[in-house]
Amino acid sequence: MKVPEKPKELQDIIRKNSSKVFKLLDDKSVMDFIVKCNREYIHWDKLRYENIPNEKNPEHIWAIMKIFRSQQYKPLKFNGWSFKYLLLDDALKKLHLMDKGAAGHLETGLESVNTGGKSRYIISTLMEEAIASSQLEGAATTRKIAKEILRLSKRPRNYSEQMIINGYETMQKIIKMTDEPLTPEIIIELQKNITKNTLKDAYDEGHFRNTNEIVVADPLKYERIYYTPPDYKIIKDLIEEFCEFANNDDGDFIHPVIKGIILHFLIGYIHPFSDGNGRTARTIFYWYVLSRGYWLFEYMSVSRIILRSKTKYSLAYLYTETDENDLTYFINYNLNAIEEALHDMETYIDKRQKEYSEALVLIRDIKDINLRQTGLLKEFMKNPEKIFVINEIMTTYNVAYDTARNDLLHLTELGHLEKIKMKNKYLFKLSKKNIRPW
Structure with missing residues (x-):
């Protein structure tokens, strides 16, 4: 996967082509195209290959797109870094579904599933999340074998199986700690649990990285560097600020699911550990949304959805990093994954309702x-x-x-x-x- 091309600065485009850029506002077909591109929230790297109406210059189109976006951005400051995001109508619709419609519908549906069935499904979801999150980071074990290992409490035979067991045990722990504030010590403990007996250097389990000799790169072409994390010397301060951000709900309101997604991104951005950053980030996302009362996530494996679209997940990071830290790309991707996980859950409930009715017949017989x-x-x-x-x-x-x-x-x-x-x-x-x- 290639690194997306970074767009030119908006000011540079306008300074050199202001008359041509603003003349686009009078072209209806071009404006319809711009509205469509912003609704889909495409990145410059995709726009430059689009079939643009009237063969207009892609850079000029991008300038108008950015002007419209800038009018809706919500700023986010973190350790002197400037991030921003905006919530499109589609994103707001998905959030509303999580807040009201889906919660009510699914809660009603779950009432028809007996307590044992709910508990069993939570366990199955935790297993799915642990398996998929580990497979995202390279665990080479099939889902069927992984579930058998967890159900039978088998001892791991290799690195991949250990990864999955670690992930499952960690997911079980975070469900019990949703009333606790997040601390650097908890983050370190989570990473230690996730990476136990899987790293070449055991010191890296439960310790922040102590070197800058780490980059996020293409696993098939390591010289292709995607991202260089911040200096290891400031990790401790970054994580302290991260915890303060996670625990503090004062100030400007950020929807809890959006904030959970931002926390997920920030761990990847800070890259505090030599290994296990992705699994730690996804675990913290679960901790946060559960701690804010979004009980639905106990029944949802978001990583299973991410695994189905791993390239898009990576691109969501890269689009954000190459477009002035615009978190909207990462937010939109994750909201789509959550929506798909919700659909999976609805399918489960429909199936369980049918099974419940059939079980009553079996009990009668x-x-x-x-x-x-x-x-x-x-x-x-x-x-x-x-x-x-x-x-x-x-x-x-x-x-x-x-x-x-x-x-x-x-x-x-x-x-x-x-x-x-x-x-x-x-x-x-x-x-x-x-x-x-x-």
Whole structure:
């Protein structure tokens, strides 16, 4: 991936071509094109390849686009750096959906999902987030294998599996710390947890970088440098200011989801660690939105969506950095990813509502089992050849060991499962008796 071309300064374009630039305001087809480009919020690097009406100069078009944008920018100062962003109508619509419509609709939908089902889905979401976030940083393990490792609490066999286990354990921790203010010590601890037993130099686990010998570069062409982080000597001060920004909700209002996205960006921009910056940034985003009451994110894996469009994610960073620190590119990308994650969640709820109705029928037909046991039996029916162990059920359903064991033994006593003893533990599989497929 090439570094996007940096646009010329607005003042330079206007100073040399002011009459030609402002004459564009009288050309309706050009103005319609400009409105469209700003609605889509395209970067100069994309604009210069667009089919521009009346073959007008792209730089002149860019100047008018920037003038219109500048009228709506919200400024953001951080450690002497100047950032800015604007919220387009589409962004405001997505935020409103998160604040009102989606929350109400999804909460109503989740009411039809029993407590065990909600808990199970949260666990599944945390797993998905840990897996995708690690795969974004190079973990070479399939989603199926990764989930099996987490469900069975297997020991990691390699670097990739360790990354995923670290990510899952860290996500579990941040859900329990949403009432705590963010501190440099917490950020260091998060990075330490995320990178445990995965770095060449163990010192880099839980320590800010102590060198400037680090750049963000193309992994396939390392001489192609995307970004050079700030001097390591100011990292401590930057992170202290970062925490103050995260904890302080006074001053000009920034929507919590937007602020969470900005925090995500800033960790990547500061690049405080030698490794694990991306995973730390995405973890802090989750901590922030959950700490501000956006409970929906417990049910959403945003990194899974980012993984589907990894190049666009990287470009969102680069577009911001090459266009005067305009955070709008990064904000828009993340809002689109969140919207897609919401759609995934809605699909899950629709599926669970159907399963709930079917489970009630199964309970009516099969006596002496409760809703949780019905879900468990259904899982066996979906995987008639699979062998299950107690620990897997315990992790998947978020229940105590005795509860998982008793459920399995109860279903075995009723003849729905078969129990197999292997060494010092019991394995369970669907019985061979004729149970209708689910």
